Amino acid sequence: MIYLDNHATTPCDPVAVEQMSPLFTEIFANPHSSHQGGKLAANAIDQALHVISETVNTDVEKVLVTSGATESNALAIRGAVTHPRQKRRHLVSVESEHPAVLDVLKDLETDGFSVTLVPVMPQGLPNAGTVDLNQLEAAITSETALVSVMWANNEIGAINPMSEISGLCSRHGCLLHSDATQALGRLDVDLESVKIDLLSATAHKFYGPKGTGFLVVGGGERRVRLRPQMIGGGQQSGMRSGTMNPAGIVGMAVALQRSVDDLKQEPNRISQLRDRLWSKLSSAINGLILNGPSLERHLRLSGNLNLQLPDVEGQAWMSSTPEVLFSSGSACSGHEPAPSHVLNSLGLSESESRRSVRFGVGRFTSIDEIESAADQLIDAYAELASMPH
Numbered sequence: 001m002i003y004l005d006n007h008a009t010t011p012c013d014p015v016a017v018e019q020m021s022p023l024f025t026e027i028f029a030n031p032h033s034s035h036q037g038g039k040l041a042a043n044a045i046d047q048a049l050h051v052i053s054e055t056v057n058t059d060v061e062k063v064l065v066t067s068g069a070t071e072s073n074a075l076a077i078r079g080a081v082t083h084p085r086q087k088r089r090h091l092v093s094v095e096s097e098h099p100a101v102l103d104v105l106k107d108l109e110t111d112g113f114s115v116t117l118v119p120v121m122p123q124g125l126p127n128a129g130t131v132d133l134n135q136l137e138a139a140i141t142s143e144t145a146l147v148s149v150m151w152a153n154n155e156i157g158a159i160n161p162m163s164e165i166s167g168l169c170s171r172h173g174c175l176l177h178s179d180a181t182q183a184l185g186r187l188d189v190d191l192e193s194v195k196i197d198l199l200s201a202t203a204h205k206f207y208g209p210k211g212t213g214f215l216v217v218g219g220g221e222r223r224v225r226l227r228p229q230m231i232g233g234g235q236q237s238g239m240r241s242g243t244m245n246p247a248g249i250v251g252m253a254v255a256l257q258r259s260v261d262d263l264k265q266e267p268n269r270i271s272q273l274r275d276r277l278w279s280k281l282s283s284a285i286n287g288l289i290l291n292g293p294s295l296e297r298h299l300r301l302s303g304n305l306n307l308q309l310p311d312v313e314g315q316a317w318m319s320s321t322p323e324v325l326f327s328s329g330s331a332c333s334g335h336e337p338a339p340s341h342v343l344n345s346l347g348l349s350e351s352e353s354r355r356s357v358r359f360g361v362g363r364f365t366s367i368d369e370i371e372s373a374a375d376q377l378i379d380a381y382a383e384l385a386s387m388p389h
């Protein structure tokens with residue numbers, strides 16, 4: 001099978017797997033136990049946290065380990081705005097955010113908070129899918145506690161201008177949260193140069209293990225107070241109770257470090273593969289449309305391709321190419337096959353969304369795989385398009 005779904009998840013880096021292994025069988029004691037075994041496990045966690053904090057250029061005390069970006073987003077947003085010292089009751093975010101942000105906001109609305117969702121730049125513009133900065137600034141009021149803007153979008157790869165957004169939040173005195181899930185390991189994320197108060201990540205998007213993520217708390221200039229969402233044993237200074245997962249944390253650190261080390265050459269290689277897939281498909285399929293931003297490096301993640309077929313449903317294309325693994329634009333991130341809210345935010349109709357698919361090229365994709373996937377996709381498309389519909 002040819003795996004072209006690296007925005008959904010990535011395979012675990014074999015070097016990370018190797019370094020995780022002793023933490024299951026040899027250094028297995030509870031890292032919160034005070035005996036020698038516990039200290040060994042705690043030490044492994046400590047070293048890993050230093051690696052993570054160095055790769056994003058922040059202080060190690062600011063890194064909280066979670067089970068992934070879903071938990072990080074919930075802790076960041078709910079934790080910040082429900083803290084007893086936080087008196088403001090308005091939040092601002094963007095229409096194209098992941099459900100792990102949007103659903104938390106919806107839930108907060110039922111608790112009396114008000115939420116403004118800002119649109120993105122429409123389909124057809126080079127920066128389609130990035131947040132409309134004028135509307136973002138217009139949405140912020142003196143009541144705004146927090147602004148949440150994802151660093152890069154998981155469906156269309158649109159990269160938001162985080163530096164400008166950070167400056168904007170600073171001027172208005174509100175906290176900035178960013179779901180950086182798709183950015184970590186793919187883009188330079190340096191909290192010394194771009195100040196973000198709360199930054200969420202999950203290891204399995206950068207070749208780390210699933211079920212482990214982190215949240216940077218206080219990566220900007222402001223003091224951030226969080227109300228913990230998981231209470232119990234008081235681990236991680238009471239901010240996130242529960243026994244820490246040494247293997248997962250070590251795997252996450254190794255994977256992140258290795259992805260960041262690769263940032264000089266890897267995005268070039270990956271964008272060449274992605275561009276080859278696009279040029280082969282677009283020259284064979286008349287009327288194929290690129291959804292979202294242009295393929296420029298500062299606007300779109302290098303491995304991302306989101307395409308709209310002229311007359312065939314994405315789901316049908318997927319089913320007729322079982323050897324090529326990619327996502328249908330309508331499958332989105334949950335179990336219900338609703339049309340993608342991200343494509344909808346670009347201005348696409350339900351029918352256009354159903355004719356859309358997402359490809360994600362990754363570290364283990366080869367040029368031979370791209371050639372073969374493109375051939376299979378072109379053949380399958382020709383067959384589907386020739387059927388009466």
Ligand SMILES: Cc1ncc(COP(=O)(O)O)c(C=O)c1O
Nearest residue numbers: 068069070098100154179181202
């Ligand atoms: C942008 C974004 N945010 C959050 C998540 C959730 O990550 P996890 O399922 O690891 O909690 C994902 C994963 O699909 C994502 O792409």
